[in-house]
Amino acid sequence: MIYTRPDYFNEFKCIADKCPDTCCAGWQIVIDDASLEKYKKLKGDYIWKVMSCVDWEEGCFRQDNEKRCAFLNSDNLCELYKNAGEDSLCKTCRDYPRHTEEFDGVREVTLSVSCPVVARLLMERMTPVNFVTEEHSEEEETLEFGDFDPFLYSIIEDGRAAMVEILQDRELPLKERAVLVLGMAHDMQRRINRRELFACDQVIAKYKREKSQAYVKEYLGMKGMMEEETLTKEMFPLIYELEILREEWDDLLHKSQNMLFFSMKEEFGQLKKEFDLWKAQKPEIEVHLEQILVYFLYTYFPGSVYDGQLFAKAQMAVYCTWMIELLWMAQWLMNGKRLNFDEMTELLYRFSREIEHSDENLEQLDEMMKKKWLI
Template sequence: MLYTYPHYYKKFQCTASECEDTCCAGWEIMIDKKSLEKYKKAEGLFGNRLHNSINWREGSFSQYHHRCALLNEDNLCDLYTEMGPDSLCRTCRTYPRHIEEFDGVREYSLCMSCMEVAKIVLGTKETVRFLSKEDEREENEDAYEDFDFFLYTKLTDARERLLEILQDRTLSAHVRMELGLALAHDLQRRIRDGKLYEVDAILERFGKRERVEILRRNLERKRESQESSETSRYALMCALYEELEKLEPLHHHWPDHRAKMKTTLYENGKSEYDRQRREFLASEMGERVELFLEQLMVYFVFTYFCGAVYNENAYGKYKFSLACTMLLEDMAQAVWVQRGRHSNQDEQDNRDSQDSQNNQNNQNNRDAEIWLADLVHRFCREVEHSEENLNALEDAMTKRAEFGILSWMEALEEE
């Protein structure tokens, strides 16, 4: 068995009662069958409490005021305290670790729905390295009887190229995202036509130094062969947000939070959106955007892209990653506006000493790290922890005409 994981994987440590947004509140915690059987046999006073704290029909822990029934006032788990760490169900034992399984391969990542993980991922300044180790453990071959190993190898090769492109800091983040989109588009055509033998040539082309020039020429030809769509970033983002609003909310605060950001971003029209975006990108926060986009794209692509081996939709997986990243970019802009654009900072800086300015800048940096992590963990909690939401967003990226390749390219080129 081969195990792969990002280099920051082992940095995670649960902060338990110190957590700023406990994972034991705000959503339904599902219990695996083995744990349910164990809980049925629990005895004594705590056993009675445990039986009464489970929704047996749903197979989940009950909630009181949107908190797990076993979460105490100190934000600690009474099940853990009373019955030990081995008593935890699979969800509680593994979260925020995420596992993707393939034939002979197990890929580990950390879920940014956890606030602490979001801080780790977004706080990673260096390019992400992916580490692998192997052991002699045998996999159940029957579980992967219909596994298309040839497709899987091409997907892993494509993902390696995508990650290399997405972390090429000689290019702007949006150009990298465009290149990745074009690669995924060309790859999908070969999957559809049964021409996987042509994938190596595609990956070689996207590895060339002149890949941006090749992309621009191909896009120009595509534009000439189609009617002009005149798609703007504003129009694309409005359509993306519409899809986001269709998803099932998992946390009771999310619909209100989402609605406020939509009002800030889009309800005053395109000209106001464009003006607001220019201010955001020109601000101190705008300087963070490049790394923010890079780490988000790397996170989503590593986690989900190779899952296309099960549905043959590599293009949809990439566009899902792109949609999440661009939505989070706009949401960061919305929160920045809602926080007041730090409009009084310049006046304050004029009065402060150099040391005070440095202290203020350091504090602003720490504040930004916290609210960006908070934004991302809220979004990921809503999108990534519902199979229905994941599938619905990927389906929309695949089926809606508004999300064709030229719409994305024109939105990404718009600065």
């Protein structure tokens, strides 16, 4: 089995009760079958607590009115862990924030930025992230992959490696890098639709050439602020079509939309120009956005082996990064044109919580990105 992981993977350490937004609240924690069986066999007085805290019918932990796990005590510590030990944790609690995408013979493990510690790790990272590959020979339980297409998978992997290389090329503005990646994904998609899989290599090579960079520069130069404004106004509301996991999120989205488009004296285009000028004084912000874009692309792009929708996956990565930047811009406006590192980090993990931890949201976003075009 081959394992891949980002090079900061081992730097993660849960801060438990010090966490500003614990993962034991706000969403339903599903319990795997093996853990449910284990809980049924627990002995001693503690069994009564377990019996009442588990929703046996739904196979998840019960929650209080504030959506806190029934085992989470007032000190934000897990009572199950305290009383029955680490082995008593269910798979969801043991794994989080580790996220695994599984392919035939390959497990890609990342850390979800929905965890505040991981979000901070990624935001503090200034050098380009590397992805480490290791082979483990021990027998592991693997899933059945049916008609998994290894050739398509290797093309997707090559495409992703080239895209990450482009995204980490700091000689170019991030917007140009993002458009190059979308262009490459779009052209690969056309070859795949025509079953010309071998031609994808030429597409990858083409987008690495300087000529493609010059073309993208020219293309973006022709796009006026008006077009950007129209596209932003069309794309931002798509987020309301997704399932809302926390009420505060809905509130934040509405406040942000009002700030960006309706509450200020200036038009969006003028505000965006000012925001870009402010950002230019803080080059680290472009680095944060690069890391976020690489994170989304790396995590979700290979999933296109199952539906052949590469372009939608690349668009989804760009869309998520763009929406996070817009939330930053809205917060910057709310603060009187100021924004700090902690605020950006918080918006990143809140966005990820809403989008990445709902299968329904991920699927819906994927569907939307098949129909809407960012370029």
